[in-house]
Amino acid sequence: MAAPPEHDYDDRPYPGFVDALLDELECLRKENARLKEENDNISRFWLQRMAGSxxxxxxxxxxxxxxxxxxxxxxxxxxxxxxxRSTRSTTGLTSRPKAQALHPVDELFMFLSYLALGEKQKALGKRFNVSQSTVSGVIITWSNFLLCTLGSLKLWQSQEQIKEYLPEDFKNYADTTVILDCTEFRxxxxxxxxxxxEVYSQYKSYCTVKGMIGIAPHGAVTFISPLFAGSISDKQLFLESGICRMLTPDSAVMVDRGFLIDSLVPCKVYRPAFLAGRNQxxxxxxxxxxxxxxxxxHVERVIRRLKEHQIFHYxxxxxxxxxxxxxFMVACLLLNYENQPLVKAWAK
Structure with missing residues (x-):
């Protein structure tokens, strides 16, 4: 019986094998890059679809x-x-973040839509094709991130900065540092x-939370208070907000009739006059x-812009x-980036 042929143990690759392998790897790399770009384009579908409008x-x-x-x-x-990134497990403890379901710019778009439309998280999840827990994580993550990022920039402006952008309308009140008003949300x-x-507002006759916003004469938001229970008075809110520490003797504040703060501030107060028992x-x-x-x-116009974010409508x-x-604070901070100037003549 003939002996079986001996096995050829020479495992050297055939000529051109290495080159063929490198060519195949390059093709796979290009295909991977194409699929990644396609995935990015899909994830940005909502934003890119509206680029022309x-x-x-x-x-x-x-x-x-x-x-x-x-x-x-x-x-x-x-x-x-x-x-x-903020995520929570079913046990309530912080868990390791999973792979991102959306590109960061799409997460920003989702968060802005949440503020602008006041949509339910479940509805946002269906629209962006992600889970409700993902939507919740995006909202918490981006509210924290934008508060830290935008809030780290100096909002309050010096008298010199204010005078540099002072509108002609304020020439008789050139020392005005801030225009203040309160707003309430049901x-x-x-x-x-x-x-x-605690939260019942005598002014609104229903339960509210209440905050105070300050703007520079040229319309930029320069002060944001925390939200307080709706029963707080304008005067007490002003005191609790801490804005007094920002005011100096050479500055002035402009307020509505209800802000009786003259005894609280070291500076001038511009306020419409009362009749105070006089006939005229x-x-x-x-x-x-x-x-x-x-x-x-103008501060009322800024507050109206704030309330265009429908999350505060309900x-x-x-x-x-x-x-x-x-x-609330993030929505106020975003006002400085979202809008055109309050008055067209103020644009520089």
Whole structure:
């Protein structure tokens, strides 16, 4: 019987094997890059689909235009790599973050849509094709990130900075540092009578949370207070907000009639005059009151822009109280980036 042929143990690759393997690896690399780019394009579908419509961008994000939004993204993008992501396991303990379901710019778009439209998290999840827990994590993560990133920039402006951008309308009130006003947001009625009494607003006749916003004469938001229970008075809120520490003797604040803060501040207060028991005001007081009222209305316009974020249009549920302060402050901070100048003549 013939012996079986000996096995050829020479395992040297055939000529051109290495080159063929390298060519195949290069093809796989290019295919991987193509699929990654395709996936990025899919994930940005919602934002890119609206790139040609500033009206849609305004509706979904409150930014004035697609260009405004991209400029804002380019401003914060370098800091995104330092973002600390918030996730929670079923046990309530912080868990290791999973792979991102969306590109960061899409997460920003989702968060802005949440503020602008006040959408339920479940509805956002269906629209972006992610789970509700992912939506919740994105909202918490981006509210923390934007509060830290935008809040780290100096909002309060010096008298020199204010005078540099002072509108002509304020020439008779050139020392005005800040224009202040309070705003309230309706909230869910607590079951506890004691808590109800804390958040019940005598002015609105329902339960609210209340905050104070300050703007520079040229319209930029320069001060944001925390939110307080709706029963607090304007004067007490002013005191609790800590803004007094920012004021100096050479500055001035402009407020509404209800802000009786003269004894609390080291500076001048511009406020429309009261009749104070008189049958009529002197002519000079009437003119001054009208002028102050016309200038003070700009802070009301800023607050109106804030309330265009529909998240504040509905009753704030009690389960949002742990995060509503952050959302309020972030929405206020975003006002400086989302909008055109309050008055076209102020644009420089």
């Amino acid at each position: 500033d009206d849609d961008i305004r509706f979904y994000t409150r930014f004035a235009s697609y260009d405004h939004l991209l400029r804002f993204w380019s401003f914060i993008e370098p800091s995104v790599k330092y973002m600390i 909230c869910q009625t607590p079951s506890s009578p004691l808590v109800q009494s 005001m002197p002519e000079n007081e009437v003119g001054e009151s009208q002028e102050i009222a016309q200038l003070r209305v 009753d704030i549920p009690l389960n949002m109280f742990g995060n509503i302060n952050q959302l």
